[in-house]
Amino acid sequence: MNVLMDYVEQAGVLVLDGAMGTQLFARGLASGGSPEEWNLTQPERVQDVHRAYVEAGSQIILTNSFGGTRYRLKLHNLQERVVELNRAAAQNACAAAAASDHRVLVAGSMGPTGELLIPMGTMSYEECRAAFAEQARGLVEGGVDILWIETMSDLNEVKAAIEGAREASAEIPICATMSFDTHGRSMMGVTGEQLAQELAGLGLTAIGANCGNNLPDTEAALAAMHTAAPDMVLIAKANAGMPRFEGSKLAYDGTPQVMGAYADRVHRNGVQLIGGCCGSGPEHIHMMRQVLSGEVPVPQVSIAAPAEAAATPAPVRNRERRLRRG
Amino acid sequence: MSEAEEIVLSELTLEDLYELMKEDLYDGLAAEIVEEVNEALSRGQTPYEVLTYGLVGGMEIVGNDFRDGILFVPEVLMAAKAMKAGMFILRPLLAETGAQKIGSMVIGTIKGDIHDIGKNLVAMMMEGAGFEVFDLGINNSAEAYLEAIAQHNPDILGMSALLTTTMPYMKVVIDTLKEKGIRQDLIVLVGGAPLNEAFAEAIEADAYCRDAAVAVETAKKFMQIRKGVQI
Numbered sequence: 001m002n003v004l005m006d007y008v009e010q011a012g013v014l015v016l017d018g019a020m021g022t023q024l025f026a027r028g029l030a031s032g033g034s035p036e037e038w039n040l041t042q043p044e045r046v047q048d049v050h051r052a053y054v055e056a057g058s059q060i061i062l063t064n065s066f067g068g069t070r071y072r073l074k075l076h077n078l079q080e081r082v083v084e085l086n087r088a089a090a091q092n093a094c095a096a097a098a099a100s101d102h103r104v105l106v107a108g109s110m111g112p113t114g115e116l117l118i119p120m121g122t123m124s125y126e127e128c129r130a131a132f133a134e135q136a137r138g139l140v141e142g143g144v145d146i147l148w149i150e151t152m153s154d155l156n157e158v159k160a161a162i163e164g165a166r167e168a169s170a171e172i173p174i175c176a177t178m179s180f181d182t183h184g185r186s187m188m189g190v191t192g193e194q195l196a197q198e199l200a201g202l203g204l205t206a207i208g209a210n211c212g213n214n215l216p217d218t219e220a221a222l223a224a225m226h227t228a229a230p231d232m233v234l235i236a237k238a239n240a241g242m243p244r245f246e247g248s249k250l251a252y253d254g255t256p257q258v259m260g261a262y263a264d265r266v267h268r269n270g271v272q273l274i275g276g277c278c279g280s281g282p283e284h285i286h287m288m289r290q291v292l293s294g295e296v297p298v299p300q301v302s303i304a305a306p307a308e309a310a311a312t313p314a315p316v317r318n319r320e321r322r323l324r325r326g
Numbered sequence: 327m328s329e330a331e332e333i334v335l336s337e338l339t340l341e342d343l344y345e346l347m348k349e350d351l352y353d354g355l356a357a358e359i360v361e362e363v364n365e366a367l368s369r370g371q372t373p374y375e376v377l378t379y380g381l382v383g384g385m386e387i388v389g390n391d392f393r394d395g396i397l398f399v400p401e402v403l404m405a406a407k408a409m410k411a412g413m414f415i416l417r418p419l420l421a422e423t424g425a426q427k428i429g430s431m432v433i434g435t436i437k438g439d440i441h442d443i444g445k446n447l448v449a450m451m452m453e454g455a456g457f458e459v460f461d462l463g464i465n466n467s468a469e470a471y472l473e474a475i476a477q478h479n480p481d482i483l484g485m486s487a488l489l490t491t492t493m494p495y496m497k498v499v500i501d502t503l504k505e506k507g508i509r510q511d512l513i514v515l516v517g518g519a520p521l522n523e524a525f526a527e528a529i530e531a532d533a534y535c536r537d538a539a540v541a542v543e544t545a546k547k548f549m550q551i552r553k554g555v556q557i
Contacts, residue, residue, distance in 0.1 A: 019490075021489070021490060021491035022490070022491070025491070025494075031437075031438070031491075031492070031494045031495040031498060032436070032437035032438035032467070032492060032495045032498075033438065034438075035491065075438070075464070075465050114441050116403070116443065119404070120399075120400055120403045120404065121403075153399075181519055182395070182398065182399075183395030184395075185395075185398065187398070187399050187443075187519070188398055188399050188400055189398030189399070189400065189401075213519065213520070278490040278520070279490075
């Protein structure tokens, strides 16, 4: 039993937070700037985002460290400050959690490196694992309760991240989610079923789906995971629809009502960790928390039915080789 | 599976040789593509013919299956690698023979974003379709795009973003082009997972391209209009 399982069993369902990036933009982060650097240069603004989610009802908040591996930080010439920035990210979230009047767990966000593993790209599995281990070390030093691998596309990168996370701490609960944004699969073609089959045995506390480009595909992937690994705690942290510009501002289709109705539906389908991703702010999270706790009725909005889950393995190629290679 | 029979390239008809190239490209077999390109050239095929009937023909099938959710990024990347191996032989020959270029493109991933998988696919497919492509790589500021535009004078500017946090910067680049008075000289194409048509319209790009195959089709269409007007 770990701290996350304990909280899940006690509460039944836990509400996560929403987007971090858009909230930082709203507080003055320049387009193209490094969100992770703000953990040290603008800690009060990062904490302000965490506080807003805690006040909205989040029971688990994610650190501002999505792009916190050295591969991503290199972009801002911050690759030598991985541990320092991740530690600060953890401390900022922990400060907001400690100030809360309800129990809040802090999860250390670990996003993709952005690199491709060999043979598709040039990153070795070992380099990948080491990069995640380095990030996880900073997060653990900063005091996170959970390590949270998210928005992944490649199963091997997830496995490297799990190994790296485990290296940083032998006991810490680890969760992993992938983004199902391409014909109901991850960009690399992974289905929800494959995720569950390949990761369920690796000592994770929860698995699930985040981001994605529509609610129905994310929901379908979750249903497939539930079938493949019925005992696994599931996570849904979906985008509030797709981004669009309203004047010079980025806005999303998904209203708090839509996300509230969505939260209710995925919960009834067995998901116990529920939050938002791109486009969800504190007002979405607040609505989701109120709906899940029964304080407000489920909003009567129409949301698209879950899509058909993508089949494992991939669809049959449309060509049979006529000329066989020896 | 039974022992596959050995293929002897020199014994294949030209038609079968091109068929084999398409199949090997589909399966991402780079070494085999190199052999077949050399074989076709040794039979007196022009570099342009090899490019068109072999590589471009093959990548079109890959592009269609990618669009239809039959192939995913790993398979397409391996096919693109095989295409690159073939292009490595053909590119100098094409330059020598002065093969007609359809147009030119400066392409790059936007500032703050390091994702270049989709961008690389677009660059590869555009080159395969006969465009001259200048790839600026990742993390490009408005200044970097402006510099490349001044240097290469392209017909098309392509921008890519994978993150919702970086995509707004595309608007910064387009606004900068307007300030400099060169927006109307360029066809601006944008793409990336979180984008859509409405977004492209809002930032005043010329078009959103959902994937690499669509990017090529769109670029060709715009070039026709552009050349039609210019002539």
